[in-house]
Amino acid sequence: MKAFNSPIKFWMALLLFALSALACQTLTNGLEPVAPTITASTSPAVQNTPEATQTQSSSLSVVTPTATQTLVPIDEELQLDILQTLWEIVDQDYLYPDFNGLDWKAVYNEYRQKVEAGLDSESFYQAMDEMVFSLGDEHSIFLNPRQVQAEEAEYSSGHDYVGIGVWVQFVPDKQRGVILLTFPGGPADMAGIQAHDSIVSVEGVPLDDEEGNALDLLLGIEGTPVTLTVQTPGESPRTISIPRGRITSFLPVPYELLSTPSGKRVGYIIIPTFSDSSIDAQVGDVLRILTEDEPLDGLILDNRLNGGGWDSVMSATLSYFTHGKVGYFVNREEQEVLDIAGKNIGGSAEIPLVVLVGPDTISFGEIFSGILKDQGRATLIGETTSGNVEILWGYDFKDGSRAWIAHDTFKPINHPDWDWEHEGIVVDIEVPADWDEYTTQTDPAIRAALQHLDP
Template structure:
């Protein structure tokens, strides 16, 4: 199998407009300069521009660069003078727009840092989940994560977060408050907390920020009629998604579920490696995805007989299920492993690699095109579910306004998935126990079949 990518660095590849992984491979081809001029070049914004240009020149999936003279682009970038990094960044962004690829993009240092934090699956903070209480016009604590600095300080769900480092949160969004709370691990932040049950009771606490693992997998046992359903919601494919998914499946199997619902609605994607490893938890054998690079070399990734279960499975998707979500959905659907329920997915079939640049900025570059196991190109078309159920505008508003209604009878897509699984479970109960695969673990793969 010949592949320029060869997926030696799967953790460096991503499939989402916001999710990335890092690599520090640079190969700048610089002009021949005198020592003084060379030092001046490296100290100027032009050095970063040339690093970015070289990476695109070497890796971009379209060797024709959208019929743009990429060599001329380099000459233009390096032929200008820049009074600031921001001016150089603007020129680079303009150059990249000529490729007509929204996923090949430049990230300034702050954007690069935020995205690497996102896919690392960790944030430096105090462990609070927040939401805005519009009626009270305050920021309210939804949860203080167990073992976090916030929980250790006694902060509880329902408390109001009134101030951060002396700044009132009354007119702030949740996102703005979260940015204030985050900071370097080991640094301190001062929070003023109000008791929800007493307008006059408040306390000020000084917390030391720590690295907090972001939960991207949420699961529970759902009692539906006379069946036990393992419900798993995956919100993003970050660096911790694989271990969290494994723990969820294992725990639900221990709780004697008879089937699973895997909810990928609203999941924009993430790390390629996470989608592959999670696919292998559900799929015993068969192809997962095939990628093709700019030279036409392809690489097929397969299951490796490490599935954790063969229990009936339904997958929920919608128009915001993209990239890694579509790889997982396509693998399960094309191999007949799951019934896909919901609305047509986003339709992003491109793989990006992100590189850090020498000034702390970064560039994400599309390096490959991927196809589902059946050879389907889902670009701009998405995956059409086996059972299409498009939610009305009113249903969408209701579910988004009250997330607690997700995976309940008020959720039409979930309700239809349960109906399909119930039929399968009934048939399985009526049949004799099937023969286990020679590689299956009896207590896992055979249970409930």
Template sequence: MPKSLFSAPVLRAAALVSALALVPVTNAGLAAVDSATFRELDTFMDVFQRVRADYVDKVDDKTLLKGAIDGMLASLDPHSSYLDEADFDNLRTQTDGNYGGIGLTVTMEDGAVKVVTPTEDTPAFRAGIKAGDYITHLDGVLLYGGTLNEAVSQMRGKPGTDIKITIVRPGRDKPFDLTITREIIELKPVKWEVKGDIGYININSFSKNTGQDVRAALLGIDKALGRRPTGYVVDLRSNPGGLLDQAIEVSDAFLERGEIVSQRGREKADIERYYAKPGDDAHGLPVVVLVDSGSASAAEIVAGALQDQHRALVIGDRTFGKGSVQTLLPLSEKTALRLTTARYFTPSGRSVQEGGIEPDLIVPQLSDPDYKARPRFREADLRRHLINEAKVDNSLLEDDTKDDPRFTQTAEELKKQNIEDFQLDYALKILRRINGTATPARVAQAGKR
């Protein structure tokens, strides 16, 4: 490359580009970057060199460049990120294995750790931690200003050991402390049981075997009853999502035909559609799907597919509203880039980004005494979330203070009736109002009585 062809700033920017491995330093690579970009890279190089030379403490280049990469991705959307070795191991743990910890899915918001959802039947869930809670201290040490990975590492640890967590909950006047004992968090994505003559399938996450486990649950329910059930309740509440292929497989288990989901990238022609294969593992029996504000991503794909295909009645609360697809792009054996590359759409062409899935029937969780007072935490609350210009404004519905006459019981009254989970109890009652030959339309009608 003849030096006379490029100014000093361009050469410095090209060196930085090469160092960061963003584009090769070739004539073709440089031609793809316009002069304005080179000026910005030159400014970055000035800052980089000043920090190296003048910051009060010596900082190694790896730390500075990692911070620059994190900042670049954080400026895009809440779900794009750079995964170093520790982050990569955490991701594999979430989809593959077990770990010692308390069972929380968390995010970082303005330097604070915010709970996305507690995993069901884990120490955090049993301690009463809620979606939308802020974790301010761990064992009395302030978390603000640290990284999410550092907070996650502190919450994990040897099973049997205690950790004190300080919670700030919107709607409460003061922070409060919870002491939680770590356990082995066994990632069992699917649990099932028979409730009378109804099959209950609880899907906690979409990890690598979720679809297979749902099909096994359908067979197990038939075997336990010695016949086919009246119908199924599929519980997707507080399910933070997971793998796209598993959401497709779970949807396919309940569908005979038709589109499940489509994903659309930057270009108009960049559309990929996924369809159900012939064969309904649920035998066409009626299905009620339970969702809430913690049902996100892959859980919303399933709820949206079954709703749009008129295969199930969706009840509960409006879902989280994460309608974007992240692709894992390996950078080395131990690092990767998790990048938002597409939006997904339900079979009818709806994007759930921001707006979420609106239930066919809104059923409040009356057995939770904090239900009305606790603010809902959703995708639209995250900074720099992707905008959905076609989003429906749900605020009028959610701010409606008029009580539905069907849902006037208090938590205390339900406790006396031994109803620990009102939404689930209501779903079971819907299915029991009909017989085993009911169509999804009749299920919907039963829910409106």
């Protein structure tokens, strides 16, 4: 993992979801409780003691739920100390020296007055979160000690929980949980539930609230049944009963061997996240499997679910498809080159490549896709990404709270004028395709990719 002279840097994904979700310690866009896209950090006093954890995701990796804990009261002196330190961190390290037009000194005075007027711990932490959120970058965030403990407990436990083994996204507008992936050999997989299916209700409870709370009912005691209504795109809903099971697995990297209209062999790989440390190795294994008998004529990397994660995992995965200096991490003081050491597996470094992207391609998911476009290695198909490419650095405080502050951005080496933060990663071929409306066989983005690879 890339480290500078102070806090560990990490790419945040789907932070807008995490802002509301962390308060209850469970993301609202996950079928079974999911981990927010946050990692461990070092203290503002520059005590370099990183604790390796992971992000998530659209980041939606499944984890064991954590019990709510009461915040320990902190006195006014400590509150003022945290406020002062937080203000100085932003003043010195924040990516945008104009603070996005905010009078940062006036903000400090405003919140100091609030602290001096008297705040309980809950109100103080909420105030600190509001202060950071006022920066307006939609990424930086402040976490209270309870939220920090919850995320670290979740990350340390990994994918070890009792449920049905799915990775989902709750879609409030459609009142359903869209299945992104299933864990191979898990209860859902064995019951025939597949990616692109949707969960409409659990135990007869519809997903008709703003947070999809009915999805929590999927968790329970190992061996007990859970009844859910599932819908496959283009089919009528069906009700099935599934026994809950223990899931202990890395997030999978699904793949298929597809054919173009003329019969060319095209590999299809879903890269779900860079927050799971096994992803790069899994992609390498898949490349070996797909090219074991004969070489591929083309490759489709589906990055539409990828909400970011570790820069080290992104770089290692990128190494299969390109090499050399590909861009720079840039902050207020300096820039650092990203130099990729290539690994050619089954012709992966030269194979014609299509990368699928969309609105849920975020952070290092965007950077990965954008670099391959900038290098001339890939054609991008799908929808232009949202433009969330700031890198957050984490700072721990003595009370156990943590701030994530936008510190860097990324510039591609061949087109440094591309403004990915504000414009997103622009696709070469526009093909909208909602995940829950198509199967792999009917997905218009995949069809467009196959057509592109079969001129």
